[in-house]
Amino acid sequence: LSQLPGWSMQADGSLVIAMGNDDVLGVYTCTPYNSYGTAGESRPTRVLLKDPPTFTVRPKEEYFQEVGRELVIPCAAHGDPPPTITWLKVGSMGKSSAQVDGNSSLVLHPLTKEQHGQWECRASSQVASVSATTLVHVLGTSPHAVTNVSVLPLLLAANISWEPGFDGGYFQRFSVWYTPLVKQPPRAHHDWVSLSVPVGAQHLLVENLQPDLSYQFSVLAQNKLGSGPFSQIVTSMPRGFPVPTVPAEPPAVTLRILLSPPQALTANETLRGVLLRWQPPAQLSVALSGYALELRQDKGGWEVLDSSIPSTKTQVLVPGLIKDAFYEFRLVAFAGSYISDPSNTVNISTAGMEVYPSRTQLPELLPQPVLAGVIGGICFLSVAVIFSTMAACIMNRRRAARIRKRRQGRSCCLGA
Secondary structure: OOOOOOEEEOOOOOEEEOOOOHHHOEEEOOOOOEOOEOOOOOOOEEEOOOOOOEEEEOOOOEEEEEOOOOEEEOOEEEOOOOOEEEEEEOOOOOOOOOEEOOOOOEEEOOOOHHHOEEEEEEEEOOOOEEEEEEEEEEEOOOOOOOEEEEEEEEEOEEEEEEEOOOOOOOOOEEEEEEEEOOOOOOOOHHHOEEEEOOOOOOEEEEOOOOOOOOEEEEEEEEEOOEEOOOOOOEEEOOEOOOOOOOOOOOOOOOOOOOEOOOEEEEEEEEOOEEEEEEEOOOOEOOOOOEEEEEEEEOOOOOEEEEEEEEOOOOEEEEOOOOOOOEEEEEEEEEEOOEEOOOOOOEEEEOOOOOOOOOOOOOOOOOOHHHHHHHHHHHHHHHHHHHHHHHHHHHHHHHHHHHHHHHHHHHHHHHHO
């Protein structure tokens, strides 16, 4: 072994070869012995050299492509034995919608907003596995949700900070939404108080808060194409004035309330409208109060369609959708004064349908005061028409009576 550089034997008899090359190829046996001799050599073992996977074509560090277009990302490797190429979206919980062509290239067609992010090309064989990553930027979309939202409680105030998500290829602005937890009934996101964030800032100081009162905070990103999803909701309580005689307790940074979103929201088309079904939240620490249904049309802003769905319901019928439009629905759950994150979003397209005639832009119920006013106006007009008709009849009768009297008077004069 001393004549072979990099070869050595350990105390347990193992042979160590520091560098594998053509010199190590062959058949090996091991013969143990001591002062009494040996029991013979081991069975022979053959040493073969295999090449680990090596990339011949690596994807670029990042790619930019517009939503709806096709994006092809090359990746190729060789080795002995030949490796298998697989693609995976980093951080995806389930199976990604990845298609691989005959050249092991990743094909994304049509490119969607959800495919934005980091992708990994992995070359694997019996010898080893190697991987290469690339970042896909999907342009022409609404912003992605901000992440890592944190709330720092201050004296009658709170400092909100976050990390921006991808802007969708356009300039994005942020707004901070907040609401106290004592309101009745609970309100959806768009009913909260919102504060615009200065351009370029990633934090905002919210002042004039009430002491010893919990608040919910959320951050919304917007660009020229619309609003992205709301961030996770963070609950915090601002600090009040300290009491000199009593040691101040440390402020609660975050109150963890178990209220998960409604589950498995689905949409089915019926002759009377769109039937939405869902499952109640899987986790909640207080009694469920009800649900609110949100809707948006043709990628516009979210609107509340119904904010008083009972907690016992697991389905609702939405009539009055207009033709040739694209709708998105989602649910939020209420438990006391707490609001869950939105459920999954379901899509409905009414292109070419004849079953939802409507002239309204959004399927909203007519408010009761407006409905009462319309009915009262109709009743008033009806009564006015009846009185006008009766008056006209009375006047016609009186006029006819006067004409008859005149004719009778002339007849009498002629007879005399």
